[in-house]
Each structure stands twice: as C-alpha cells, then as structure tokens.
Amino acid sequence: MHSEPGKIVLAAYGSLAFPLAAAFIALQVFVPTFYAESTGLSLTAIGVVMLIAKLCDTVTDPIVGYLSDATPTSWRRRKLYVVLATPLIILSTWFLFNPPNEVTTGYLLLWTIAIYIAGTLSIVPMNAWGAELSDNYNTRSLIAGTRVAFGLVGSLVALLFAVVLARGNSAELGPTLSGITWLVVGTMIIATVLAAVFVPDNRNTDLPEDTVAAAWKVVSKPTPFRQLLISFFLNAVGNAIPATLFVLFVTHVIDAEGSVGMLLFLYLACSACSVPFWVAMSKRFGKHQTWTAAILLAVAFFLWTPFLDSDSIVLFTIIVIFTGFATGADLVLPSAINADIIEWDALQSGYRRPGLFFALWGTATKLSFALAIGIAFPLLDVFGFSAAGNNDAGAIQGLAVMYGLPCIGFKLTALLLMRGYPITEEKHAEIRLKLQQREASS
Secondary structure: OOOOOOHHHHHHHHOOHHHHHHHHHHHHHHHHHHHHHHOOOOHHHHHHHHHHHHHHHHOHHHHHHHHHHHOOHHHOHHHHHHHHHHHHHHHHHHHHHOOOOOOOHHHHHHHHHHHHHHHHHHHHHHHHHHHHOOOOHHHHHHHHHHHHHHHHHHHHHHHHHHHHHOOOOOOOHHHHHHHHHHHHHHHHHHHHHHHHHHOOOOOOOEOOOOHHHHHHHHHHOOOHHHHHHHHHHHHHHHHHHHHHHHHHHHHHHOOOHHHHHHHHHHHHHHHHHHHHHHHHHHHHHOHHHHHHHHHHHHHHHHOOHHHOOOOOHHHHHHHHHHHHHHHHHHHHHHHHHHHHHHHHHHHHHOOEOHHHHHHHHHHHHHHHHHHHHHHHHHHHHHOOOOOOOOOOHHHHHHHHHHHHHHHHHHHHHHHHHOOOOOOOHHHHHHHHHHHHHHHHHO
16 A cells, blocks of 8 residues: 655655746746736747647647656655756746846747746656645645645745836836746746655556557547546646736726736645645545536636726726635546546556546646737737727727627536536445455456
8 A cells, every 4th residue: 555645744645736836827828928918929930839839739748648647656756757847947947037138029029939848847747746745635625725835825826026126017027027036046047956856756657558549549549547637637727717818907997007916825825725625525526526516616707708898997806806716626636536546547457557537637728828929919909909009999899809709608618518527436445456356356
C-alpha cells in the first residue's frame, strides 16, 4: 500500500504551481492586451499568433508525457523534468514579458511558443507526479486542491503587482509584467528546490510497446476518460473566453478601468477560498456530481453579463464573486477525477501510464485556450471593436455578448456530456480492490 503524503510533502509539491500560475495568468490576461495597446500589433494578429503558438504546443504534451512515463524510475523521472524546465521557464518569461521597443509578430510567436513548451515540460510531469502520491479517491482531491490553492495564490500575487505597479491603469502593463518576471524567477527556483528535496518520486509505470496506438485507443473509443476529457475541454473553453476578455470587458463595457486589478484579484480570491468547500463537497457527494453543481452555479451568473453596462459595477462585482467561487471546482475536481482514470486504465489494459493521461489533459487545456483566443479576438474585429478605444455602441455590445454567451453554451454542453459518468467513489474502490487481487495472484 502506498503511504499517504504528509503536510510537508503536500506543501513542497503544491509550491510548484505558484510561479507557473503567476506566469501563465500574466500570459493569458495581461500579455495580449499589453501587446495590443503598446506594440501596435492588431487584435487579429495577436489572436492568430496565440492560436499558432497553442497549436504548436499541443504536440509537446504527448511527447513530454511519454518521456516522463518512459524515463527509468531510478532517475526520478517526474522530478527530473520539473528541474530541467525551470531555467527554460525563467528565460522565456523574461523575453516575453519584457519586449524591446520594436516588436514583430515573429518575436511574440517565438517567445510564446517557448514559454508554452517550457511550461509543458514542468506541468505534465507535475500533474502525473501528484496522481502518484496517493491512490485514495478523496486524498487525490486534497492533492489537487493543494496544487490549485498554491496556483491561485500565485495568480493573486501576480494581480497585486498589477494593482500596485500599474496603478489601476490597464495601459501601464509594462511595469506589471516586469515585476511579475522577477516574481516568477525567484519563486520558481525556491519551489523547484523544495519539490526536489521533499517530494518522493518512486512509483513504477508499465507502458505498452506501441505507445502511439495505445494512446489512440484511449481517446478513440467511448470510455470514461474520453467522456471526461471532452467535457473538461468544452468547459475549459467556456472559462477561457471570459478570462481572455476580462480586462477589455471591465475597461470598455463596465467602464471601470481602475478596477481591473482589484476585480481580477477578487475573482481569484473567491476561487482560492472555495477550494476547501469544493473538496469537502466532493467527499460527501462525489467528484463529478459536485463539479456539475459548480458548472450550473457559474452559468446562472454568466447569464447576466450580456446585459451589463457602465452602471453595472455592483452587479458585475457580484457576478465576479460567484463565478470565481464556481471556478474553484473547475480547477480542482476534473483533475482529481482524471487521476482516478489511472486505476481504471490499469484494470482495463494492464498498463500504468499517468504521464499519458495528463499529457492528453494538457493538450485539451491548451486547445481550449487556443480556441478561445481564436474565437474571441477575430470576432471582436468583426464587431468593429478596438482595444485602443473610440468604439461605438454596437462594438461595445459585441464585446459584452462575446464575454458571456459563448461561455454559457460551452458549459452547458460539457454538463450534458458528463451525464452518467460511471466512476464514483464506490466504483473506484472496486477497481482498486480488483487491482490488488490481480497483483496478489501474480
């Protein structure tokens, strides 16, 4: 029986998410707006660059997942890739967040691809590592919750930089990105050292000879994993569209440019505070049932966003609070559910390959953000919207509609597809028992 992780192990493991979250929330929320307002690149150009970078990055997830599974256990395979990724993350963050005065689309594309690949090299092994720290259905929610909590704190600290360094002005994002660069550099080094020293990495994997064909079988047939993966992807697209448009929405629809940083901070603070609640609810009602309730909560509040205007700051603040609270479940529960698929797969196929499942998970995550940017920014151009301002009422309404309605559609579709998901806590216990019996008989 695999020993359960203690508090020091959980904290050291979770700390890895802090600098990664700080870097990637800046990439998602601040970088597109900064490049649009400060470099002269068009919204369509930025959207296309981000889409191409994401599509290029999706190729790396299966590769990194396979390598981290196939690397010998004696090499501490998850730990190895996390350590190797650290200098690459630092380098790419520096150049992307601190561009020269003259910037081309090629520069943005190069360093966006670089930071995505570096992030993959750390995130895929890190997620597989977390799944290997425990086989327990509920402990996995705790592990995922710890990782998410550290990540949300990292995001919150990055947003504090926006409040302090940009002084509430979204047009002054240069100092914010420079400050976040130093935050990422310092905490990335510290977290990597802590994880390397304190977190065990000694679980064995068992891979098929033809890994490509085996991976295709996982997603080509109607299985619990495919059901979960598609639902997760659609829900992630639903979350990514308003996240990408948040700064523009607050600035131009709500007309509260000075409140951008504080509203983002409030959103993520509510997400962080909700993590213990969602972990407790999942223990009582089950993971996928609890996730379903959280999706419905988010939809109920996103319904109002297309109707907001410059007089709706109070209502939008309420929406931010409750959608942020619901997002905590999106961040914790699907990943914890995915970890349970490892035993299901081991029972069905005889293989143990967590790197593969979290590689496919990472690919779905990246495609969701790529699709969100690829949808949102070009459509804003179609509506005649300009990030620089001077927009008519139709362009502002187009932004308001784009912020809320696609999110609702994607989330409800995800909810529909998750109906009847079969792996409950009781089913997972049965799977683990059968695996133990198989191991004992062999």
